[in-house]
Amino acid sequence: xxxxxxxxxxxxxxxxxxxxxxxxxxxxxxxxxxxxxxxxxxxxxxxxxxxxxxxxxxxxxxxxxxxxxxxxxxxxxxxxxxxxxxxxxxxxxxxxxxxxxxxxxxxxxxxxxxxxxxxxxxxxxxxxxxxxxxxxxxxxxxxxxxxxx
Amino acid sequence: xxxxxxxxxxxxxxxxxxxxxxxxxxxxxxxxxxxxxxxxxxxxxxxxxxxxxxxxxxxxxxxxxxxxxxxxxxxxxxxxxxxxxxxxxxxxxxxxxxxxxxxxxxxxxxxxxxxxxxxxxxxxxxxxxxxxxxxxxxxxxxx
Numbered sequence: 001x002x003x004x005x006x007x008x009x010x011x012x013x014x015x016x017x018x019x020x021x022x023x024x025x026x027x028x029x030x031x032x033x034x035x036x037x038x039x040x041x042x043x044x045x046x047x048x049x050x051x052x053x054x055x056x057x058x059x060x061x062x063x064x065x066x067x068x069x070x071x072x073x074x075x076x077x078x079x080x081x082x083x084x085x086x087x088x089x090x091x092x093x094x095x096x097x098x099x100x101x102x103x104x105x106x107x108x109x110x111x112x113x114x115x116x117x118x119x120x121x122x123x124x125x126x127x128x129x130x131x132x133x134x135x136x137x138x139x140x141x142x143x144x145x146x147x148x149x
Numbered sequence: 150x151x152x153x154x155x156x157x158x159x160x161x162x163x164x165x166x167x168x169x170x171x172x173x174x175x176x177x178x179x180x181x182x183x184x185x186x187x188x189x190x191x192x193x194x195x196x197x198x199x200x201x202x203x204x205x206x207x208x209x210x211x212x213x214x215x216x217x218x219x220x221x222x223x224x225x226x227x228x229x230x231x232x233x234x235x236x237x238x239x240x241x242x243x244x245x246x247x248x249x250x251x252x253x254x255x256x257x258x259x260x261x262x263x264x265x266x267x268x269x270x271x272x273x274x275x276x277x278x279x280x281x282x283x284x285x286x287x288x289x290x291x292x
Contacts (some may be wrong), residue, residue: 032212
């Protein structure tokens, strides 16, 4: 299988809505061993000025990887998921993610660079709230290893 | 509330910590994040793709080490930017109770932007003395 060189510039429009729940924030915070009370206790979050429980700084990866999956699972991309390695990750938070948010992500394929028999693919998810307010921009670089790598 | 630029200087330490990780933690992260890649829970599969065994999700390492910064900052929402490169896998041994790996993180102030009122915290992240994250940088909004 080879990577489709025409992937760069492709855009997958926002699709499913991701509803951020308090329990998911608590579950994710436990999973990354975060103990800050703003992730668990509503009063602690509100004391810091947040309207509801606050998501940890990497929580947006859930939404970003769902968006990435649309590219990876697209048969026309030529990507073999079992050969994908996460190479780089970047988060830019335009505003904090809190429980009650309804997020959608538009996925942009920014660059595709051939590497050996494989490719390095950079994607960008523009994550927005229900009212269209920008919430986070995430950038991922994934290395799709060639058969000999 | 929050940290002001006047309190900070380049090279200043914000502390360090050691984060133990076991196989159960990988299962928990897989479930919480939705990243079910078998290299993080299936020893046979991991070896078949030439890994030393089951490895931690890069995003588990990235997500766990930033707690050093959020606890220092006081409000996790002060983290307005965060990036890293994943350079080496974190193998997590199959153990009974004992940690299967220990991730060590230390942070120093790498830059201060008084105009934007942000500081950059540079993280050094290692396991068994090997760097696993490179250019791990956290942008923190200051008071």
